[in-house]
Amino acid sequence: MGTVKPEVAVGCPRVLLRFLVALAGTVALLAVLAGTVGQAAAAAPSQEDETCLACHGTPGLSLTLPGGESVSVSVDSALLRQSVHGSALACATCHPDHTRYPHPPLIARTLRDYRVERSEVCKTCHSQQADEFAGSVHGRALVMGFPDVPTCTSCHGAHDVMRASSPAFRNNTPQLCGSCHGNPEIMARYGLRPVYEAYTREFHGVTTALYKLTKSYSPTPAAICYDCHGVHDIKDTEDPAAPVARRNILTTCRRCHPTAGRFFASAWTEHKTPGPDASPLVWYVQIFYRVLIPAVLGFLAVLTVLDLSRWAGDRLKGGRA
Amino acid sequence: MRRRHTGRAVQRFTLAQRIEHFLLIITFNVLAFTGLPQKYFFTGWAERIIRLMGGIETTRLIHRTFAVLLILQSLYHIGAVLAARRAGRERGAMSITFRDVRDVLLDVAYLAGLRREKPAFGRYDYRQKFEYWAVVWGTAIMAITGLIMWFPEFLARFFPGVLVPAARVAHGGEAILAVAAVIVWHFYNAHFRPEIFPMDPAMFTGQVEVERLRREHAEEYARLVEAGIVAPPEAEDVPEVETAPGPGASPPPPP
Numbered sequence: 001m002g003t004v005k006p007e008v009a010v011g012c013p014r015v016l017l018r019f020l021v022a023l024a025g026t027v028a029l030l031a032v033l034a035g036t037v038g039q040a041a042a043a044a045p046s047q048e049d050e051t052c053l054a055c056h057g058t059p060g061l062s063l064t065l066p067g068g069e070s071v072s073v074s075v076d077s078a079l080l081r082q083s084v085h086g087s088a089l090a091c092a093t094c095h096p097d098h099t100r101y102p103h104p105p106l107i108a109r110t111l112r113d114y115r116v117e118r119s120e121v122c123k124t125c126h127s128q129q130a131d132e133f134a135g136s137v138h139g140r141a142l143v144m145g146f147p148d149v150p151t152c153t154s155c156h157g158a159h160d161v162m163r164a165s166s167p168a169f170r171n172n173t174p175q176l177c178g179s180c181h182g183n184p185e186i187m188a189r190y191g192l193r194p195v196y197e198a199y200t201r202e203f204h205g206v207t208t209a210l211y212k213l214t215k216s217y218s219p220t221p222a223a224i225c226y227d228c229h230g231v232h233d234i235k236d237t238e239d240p241a242a243p244v245a246r247r248n249i250l251t252t253c254r255r256c257h258p259t260a261g262r263f264f265a266s267a268w269t270e271h272k273t274p275g276p277d278a279s280p281l282v283w284y285v286q287i288f289y290r291v292l293i294p295a296v297l298g299f300l301a302v303l304t305v306l307d308l309s310r311w312a313g314d315r316l317k318g319g320r321a
Numbered sequence: 322m323r324r325r326h327t328g329r330a331v332q333r334f335t336l337a338q339r340i341e342h343f344l345l346i347i348t349f350n351v352l353a354f355t356g357l358p359q360k361y362f363f364t365g366w367a368e369r370i371i372r373l374m375g376g377i378e379t380t381r382l383i384h385r386t387f388a389v390l391l392i393l394q395s396l397y398h399i400g401a402v403l404a405a406r407r408a409g410r411e412r413g414a415m416s417i418t419f420r421d422v423r424d425v426l427l428d429v430a431y432l433a434g435l436r437r438e439k440p441a442f443g444r445y446d447y448r449q450k451f452e453y454w455a456v457v458w459g460t461a462i463m464a465i466t467g468l469i470m471w472f473p474e475f476l477a478r479f480f481p482g483v484l485v486p487a488a489r490v491a492h493g494g495e496a497i498l499a500v501a502a503v504i505v506w507h508f509y510n511a512h513f514r515p516e517i518f519p520m521d522p523a524m525f526t527g528q529v530e531v532e533r534l535r536r537e538h539a540e541e542y543a544r545l546v547e548a549g550i551v552a553p554p555e556a557e558d559v560p561e562v563e564t565a566p567g568p569g570a571s572p573p574p575p576p
Contacts, residue, residue, distance in 0.1 A: 202486075203470075203486075203489065206359075206362050207377065209362060210359075210362055210371060210376075210377035211376070211377055211378075213368055213371055213372055213376060213377065214371070214372055214375065214376035214377070215376055215378075218378065220378075257473075257474050259474040259475070260473075260474040260477055261474060261475065261476065261477030261478030261479065261482075262477065262478065263477040263478070263479075263480060263481050263482045264473065264474060264477035264482045265482060266481050266482035266483045267473055267477060267482030267483065267484075267485035267486060268482070269483075269486050274486070274490075279483055279486060279487075281483050281484070281487045282483065282486045282487045282490055285487045285490045285491050285494070286490050286494075288491075288494070289490070289491070289493075289494025289495070289497075289498070290494075292494070292498065293494065293497055293498050293501065296498060296502065297498075297501050297502065297505055300502060300505045300506045301505055303429070303432075303448075304505060304506070304509045306429060306432035306433060307432055307509075307514070308515070309432070310431070310432040310433075310434065311514075311515050311516075313434065
């Protein structure tokens with residue numbers, strides 16, 4: 001191909017070039033048109049969904065569960081259409097037994113039960129993620145019946161599911177994990193310490209927050225929760241197989257810092273606020289500056305005030321004389 | 322030596338020293354402007370500055386570029402001082418001695434009204450020496466901790482990784498100390514002192530009036546008089562003005 005092109009260009013340049021340009025233009029135009037039409041088709045809900053949305057599109061609809069909790073059954077059709085499932089799934093894909101009206105009664109007694117039950121639906125397509133999750137620290141705790149453990153919708157939402165590979169989802173991940181892992185009450189129930197706040201002050205956390213200011217995605221992003229802890233297969237940090245376990249952590253660091261030296265792992269302060277027991281060197285440096293800064297500035301300020309007052313005193317005396 | 326000034330003045334800083342100072346103003350301010358928002362990332366003003374500079378990546382690029390400039394400048398300074406020492410042009414006027422401790426105490430006593438006379442300072446008084454060594458100390462700390470944060474992977478080949486978060490704390494603390502000291506100390510001594518307000522021009526003109534030298538650096542004045550560079554006080558009406566060499570200039574010809 002490469003050898004043909006120059007030959008053609010030499011032989012009959014004008015006509016052929018024009019033809020090629022016209023051809024390319026037509027193709028591009030068709031592609032744009034097709035895209036617009038396709039998008040329009042995706043944006044409009046199907047006939048069946050229209051039927052559901054005729055009721056569920058009304059804001060403020062709710063259902064009282066047997067346990068007494070109230071659950072909203074209104075669906076924002078705009079959010080639904082924008083979601084990653086918007087153009088791929090119909091209402092009945094996830095709510096197959098609700099195609100008839102009146103709908104069959106709910107089995108779940110509580111909101112929590114309802115959400116756990118709903119996550120079974122996700123498994124139909126996302127079986128690999130579901131398997132990973134089942135073996136994770138979250139998945140095992142879920143089976144044990146702990147009330148705070150996340151299910152699919154806790155992180156991904158229900159009708160507003162966002163593409164997990166999108167920059168927005170990535171950027172929001174620390175806050176998402178932090179909604180539990182930054183809550184001391186929830187963490188205390190499981191003998192865990194809240195780590196979110198410490199993360200937001202670490203280099204990775206600060207950089208992630210600052211990247212978001214101007215860019216939705218950076219080619220060199222700073223680590224967020226799942227980069228080190230894993231996604232659906234998150235393990236207990238004490239688990240020797242965890243990517244953040246003491247034996248594995250350097251390998252995990254090197255996924256982003258391939259040239260990291262062998263002592264690199266201790267650069268990470270374990271989401272702890274430095275203190276006598278956590279990265280004491282960092283703590284000593286903090287104390288050093290907490291003493292040095294006011295001491296130096298105080299000394300300089302005293303000298304400045306003395307200098308000014310001597311000048312003022314001399315002037316007053318000079319004025320009287 | 323050429324006369325640059327019609328008044329009775331002596332040269333205090335060489336052109337090279339003044340250029341160094343001017344460059345330091347630029348690097349220091351750019352580094353503070355691009356660095357402080359990174360320390361105070363959680364504030365609204367920090368966000369606005371980072372946005373203004375096109376994002377954190379650009380902010381860090383600017384910060385590191387000027388950091389390299391400052392490091393190069395510091396290396397030049399060390400070289401210049403060593404060269405001046407070898408050539409015998411450097412008299413160690415900046416070195417801190419026991420006399421400076423005494424000068425501080427005597428000056429405090431004078432300022433507090435306990436003594437009538439201001440101590441006779443040498444070429445540089447304790448305030449200027451303090452500033453100079455604060456810049457040396459500060460630049461050394463900032464350069465070392467900054468390079469640690471810039472190349473943590475390399476550092477961790479030889480040293481414990483915990484130096485990286487420690488360097489981050491030191492870099493921030495030293496930055497606050499430097500900026501605050503410049504505001505409290507340098508701005509006062511070089512700008513807001515009533516005798517010199519709005520600014521001490523010596524670092525830009527390179528010259529200082531003989532009269533001011535006599536008042537503020539009495540010992541240096543006496544030395545210049547003795548060396549014949551400055552006319553003795555009795556002959557003040559003599560219009561002849563000569564400039565005294567700075568540490569970077571050639572020694573004066575014998576009288």
